Amino acid sequence: MTPTEAIDLVGRGEAEQELPERMRADVRLLGSLLGRVLRESGSPGLYDDVERLRQATIAAYTFESEEAFERAEQIAESFSVQRADEVARAFTVYFHLVNLAEEYQRVRVLRERDGRPEKEDVTDSVAAAFVRLSEEVGDDTALRRLQAMRFHPVFTAHPTEARRRAVSSSIRRLATLLGEHDLALRGGADERRAERRMIEEIDTLWRTAPLRAEKPTPVDEVRAIMAVFDETLYTAVPHVYRRVDDALQGPAAGGRAPVVKPFVRLGTWVGGDRDGNPFVTASITKKAAAIGAEHILLGLEHSTERIARGLTLSAETTPPDDAVRALIVRLAAADEDGAADAAKRASGEPHKHALLLIARRVTATRKRDADLAYLDPEHLLADLRTVQTSLAAAGAGRQAYGHLQQLVWQVETFGFHLAELEVRQHSAVHAKVLAEIESGEALSAQAEEVLEVFRTIAQIQKRYGPRAAGRYIVSFTQSATDLANVHTLARHAVGATGALPVLDVIPLFETFADLQAAPGIMAEIVEHPAFAARLAETDRRLEVMLGYSDSSKDVGPVAANLALYEAQALIAAWAKESGIELTLFHGRGGALGRGGGPANSAILAQPPHSVDGRFKLTEQGEVIFARYGDPAIAMRHIDQVAAAVLLASAPSIERRNSEAADRFAPVAATMDAASRERFFSLVKAPGFAAWFATVTPMEEIGLLALGSRPARRGLSVESLEDLRAIPWVFAWSQARINLAGWFGLGSALQAVGDLELLRSAYEQWPLLRTVIDNVGMSLAKADPRIATRYLSLGDRDDLATLVMDELMLTREWVVKIAGGEELLANKPVLQRAVKMRDPYVDALSLLQLRALRALRTAEDGQDVSGWQRLLLLSVSGVAAGLQNTG
Template sequence: MTNSSLPGSAVSDSSRDDTRDAVDSALRSDVSLLGGLLGQVLHESGGEDLLHDVEKLRELVIDAYESERNASIEDAEKLVAAFTPERAEQVARAFTCYFHLTNLAEEHHRVRVLRNREAASGLVKDSIPAALAKLTDELGTEQAASRLADLRFHPVLTAHPTEARRRAVSSGIRRISDLLGERDVATDGTVTGADIDRRLLEEIDVLWRTSPLRTTRPTPLDEVRTAMSIFDQTLFEVVPRVYRLLDDWLLGDEAGSKASVAPAFFRLGSWIGADRDGNPFVTAEVTKEAAGIASEHILRGLERVATRVGRSLTLGDADTPPTAELVALADEQNRVAPHLAAQVGTRAPLELHRRVLLVIAGRIAATRKQHDDPIAYPSAADLLADLRVLQDSLRAAGAHRSANGELQGLVWQVQTFGFHLAEMEVRQHSQVHREALREATAGGELSPMTEEVLEVYRTIAYLQKRYGVQSSSRYIVSFTQSSADIKTVYDLGAIALGSAEAAPVLDAIPLFETFADLNASTTILDEMIQLPEVQARLAATGRKLEVMLGYSDSSKDVGPVSATFALFDAQSRIATWARENDIELTLFHGRGGALGRGGGPANEAVLAQPPGSVNGRFKVTEQGEVIFAQYGDKMIAARHIEQMAAATLLASAPSNEENNAAAATRFASMVTTMDEVSRVRFFELVKAPGFAPWFAQVTPMEEIGLLALGSRPARRGLSVESLEDLRAIPWVFAWTQARINLTGWFGLGSALAAVGDVDELRTAYAEWPLFASMIDNVEMSLAKTDGRLAARYLALGDRDDLATLVTAEMDLTREWVQKATGRDEILESRPVLRRAVRLRSPYVDALSLLQLRALRAIRQPGQSDPSDPDHQLLLLTVNGIAAGLQNTG
């Protein structure tokens, strides 16, 4: 792709509008540079013919998109059909590489914007200080401080297979991004600048020559190690940095000279290597290994920081006299670790603070290497106690900056990550538990499945003994349908360990996923808290209880509109129930990255929650491509954490709760109409005879299962005769690939039309955050939908009735979304986003046409060999379209 092929010059003059000005020139420059280098690589690799074919297809799809001329898209289809299999693959890879480069340029620009914003004065919108300022205005200083002290943001990393890129590709992209950052500070025309350009060309050449497809499916432990790369590269350093920025704001000019007051509000959970619902590859041994890998990473990080800070803590005892408590700690170190203490003492004979911290570092190392070593720390709490003694001694001697500086960062890291890094949260399906309990209580030989279920409890007990109870105590029950499903968890624990007293400490968490289960949630909870095991845990935890809500299956169950309202209603009722039962509730949101799985801007979603459902605590799943998008870069990760924490604080502000409550009451009748009509419309489609096999025909649903995306199978069974056995992720992924995005919007058009009152809809959009968030998310979904390409995918099936139903609802939804927002065009109010979608869409169209070519060939009788060129082309385009649309499942 030459410079002339880049987004900035690809749009015809007639389509240029004021949205062009919203794109920063620095971003345009980066995209131009990377696109030009890619064009050079294509020319060097495949010659002028390859570059010509890429450029020709690019020109045709842009003309078709901008002019909406069918002739142009038909010409593009003819060109794609004429490609040899080898050429089709090369062109698909070229467009995929382009998207990877564009994505990284946009991420790089986002970091650039964040740096500029950080350098500006005043409160940043969506920041914790801004949220605190508002809370202080509404509640007063004391209550605002209390809310901050209780703040918790708790993301849980999951290994759901939505990251379409190979790790090798991600690593290459990261190297290119780093070079782009170096180029920002290099001077044009210098040796350094020229060298960076040469290295960029080299890395883009490697990216082009690297197969974008995994050859083998990753194991659960591969997924664990991938997640650990995020921790090592960003989270370990970023989290204390966020605390520090908050602390500096809270203390103002006294920051560093007074004890830190910012709370360690971030907690990390993980399902990776622990979520066994439908994943036979996650075994008890895998969970044990996954926890060991995580602990190794955090202990190595803590050891490194303690050593670095200890070496710099060269404060002489004469000027910084130690307290009696520190002297006692040093004596204890001499007793517990005499050899280590003696070795350190020779290097710091008159620097007791330094000596104590270096011995602490040595004990952390021993903890990592051999947990039963006599000098190993029994727990993170013991380490934290030693660090507190050290801090207090420094403060007593007047060395406040040493006490509150880098040493405080280490304290925050221990508070946040402990010795376990992330809590391993086990999840299993209620039906599996029922069957295991039936076998275990019936006597006789146990099946391998039941043996494995029981072994999981023994593993949890081991993890709690090894890393502490906080390392693994949450046990999530998928498809909780009664309180008996919760009791089964405790019964199996007692059986596995021989008695209830020997069983591990467990908090069984109900997961309400279907429409029916969401509606029955409070009834089930009423029965659940009567269980003796649950009552004991409530007494032990100060009446803390966690409840999980599933966005994915509820949306697949009744459609996106009804699911949105059902989830809001369930949260509202559960929050009221918790308040009436004196329970400190934490709602755990099983959100996905895509719009059909609860996706969209998470901070906006937090603010749209019903009154009493947040209360300063927000727990949410982060998965697949979302993990890397939110936490792959330090600046972006810091901003995301701060935004989420700020939204979690603001969600419970009286003004926000009152607004949400009033709006929910005012628009209750509208919700009833929309719920009923959208559900009927959704069922008209998904419950039509033969829908499931038709869905498999008109989307690449079956073929997605061939992609080595993750360790988890794409569906629960082998049949596509029923949607019940299909997981929500491929359900969403497949519709996205087909440029239909049905899971994000289907049924909304009929629902809005049934309300009919445009003024009422516009008032709801202006006044009710939940409704506005839903409409905005659908607007984004529609922006990435293409009716002409959707029609081509739908034509792959033999059900004109279903195809007509889909396209009619698509048109109706687009019409009524514009009426509800009062805007003439989709994304009219978000010009930067609108332009980004417009610039990307023609390039995605090219990949869609290549995918359609592959699908048409594969759908021919007898074409079932997954290794043939058509299947390979299809998988390449799946990867490229995912990169272009920037969301999968």
């Protein structure tokens, strides 16, 4: 038996047979290489134990056999804690490899499609959306909307990425090697070399500790986000613009001025979000801004220098205009050291000469050379456009609007700050600090820190420009006073003579009650002098943030979705009547219980005028790396979301959504009442919080070094209000229940009762379709057999029965409404991905259950460190297998 035959870790079930042939080959290759590593580097017998558990869980899953499931459970119970540790690590590495293969298949499909444009049928691209919009509103209006469009992802440091950065880096190296293997000739030296290096990398991955020893600091989190920018977004974003311009201008694209204007703006909370995170200080915020600026200026410096080197156009073939000659004289006079070198390197090549001097000024900006540095990005853009105009006038349109245009787009998109740093703080903290100030007593350290933040914002704006840090988000906004307090604190911070920072104060409405009160609060606050003045400065632009997490934890996912839709509709109507250009900022998490799911379908389900060409949302944890970690996937994601943003304002889409909301309003009312009643019967039951902590690994999740932010607001969880939304969702997903994403929907649908009416609503009402499709995905990742065993850890059969009854009821209704014989029957690609992983996730869940039982029954003084480590290892592995955490 050959090594490859002996160490096949991939099941041969139905789901695997549905895999694309090349992806199946990748999974088999990676699995076989992992098997070799386990035999070479694992302890004796490890591979055989992994195989026994794997075969048992596959049999239990494939045949839905309780007997086979119990056999798998017995195998997991038979392992020593040390062996269980190794087995959990093996399955976790396997998931990393499967996820890698699946991601590479997505990249492969995108590249092959790009290589066959004549066969391309991309209906959810910006170009396709523009064509459809033009048919409805005319070319001129469609072009104006395209040029005014904004997609604004905001990266957060919420702790939902369970992988260590070392693990992520190893996976990224493996992705490169898998690509090399894919291109190599079968059986050739290049293929053998790629496989050898892949074995080495998988062995490294196996030997790398899967858990962080310490929590990352906020600065660590900032640097982790920089990796996404450096490796992907810096080049991917202008490539998206280029693709859209190519589609709209055809062969003329790249030879004349683009019709596309930059529509992506990056935001970040990393290093700025201090709500509940005492480790994010004013000093950290200042460092975060400096790190971002260093990365973008280094990128612009290298790009400008590279483009200059290639711009070898002689003055005879491409004569410069007077503006470029004047620019060279001005730049040379300010930079005597660089003038001689640039003149020598670009003798007789004036446009190259100018760009070399511009590159010198970008370097000086990064190094903070005050005599030579650019004051702001606008001055750099002015110089670049001077060169661009001269090139175009000399007939060199391809040089003017080729690589140089991409540099212009990068400066327009990223400025000198890279991402707009946003500060967030809780309204209660502001009120407490103001009370201290008004008391006249000496200020506490917390109050001094809050005031220092405003001075820091002013410093960042002075150094990097107003866009670098100007948005201030107020968590748990419950009144207009909560927003006005920010301006009052800013005045106290800078004193009577200091310059106030430019602030856009953004309310964050999170709870059910706050969402209902939002329109009234906004109508009141815009009359406040500071708000009115800022509205006048921005042509009446205003942002409002909506929180998905706490509203879902507050009233359940169904009622929260309906409340969010209603709040958006009311706020959008108020803004339209008030002449305000509204941007709704969606605080969506990666998991379905926190508003996750496909963003493009969610955008197209929004109320009329709530998008209007502007969409802003939070991106966090594993979602950041899944959507933006690979250039091809990032470009596709941005294109899809931007297409939905553009199309959402089409009259047909707005009319469809409005008419559906009116037609199915009685259905919504029935579902809202029934779902809330069912949700409250669970979460408001006496002793629920303690039971929840017992039947899920909620307490233990707090021990994972996921992020710098604490997992809870207090020292213990006495009620749901004490618990943050992320561990609430994370814990239910680990228990394979995913309750936060679906609980109450079954009762809501049953309360309506009319299957034909609900099927009609599913077809015609985008909001309901989005909810049901997302719940279908959430339920597909749940497992009733595993869930039952977690729920049995508690001593509340009443609550366990309530959860399982609702789970089965929801599954039944979702399948009947969406159609087919099982969950996700209408989404075969997604169904295949879930089926491929589920048996392996089951193995890790059984190991996690064993660890939980040991921890729950441990006696005082007993050493439980091994079980605790096993639990944390299994948490990381299940997160990798399910591909979502919080």
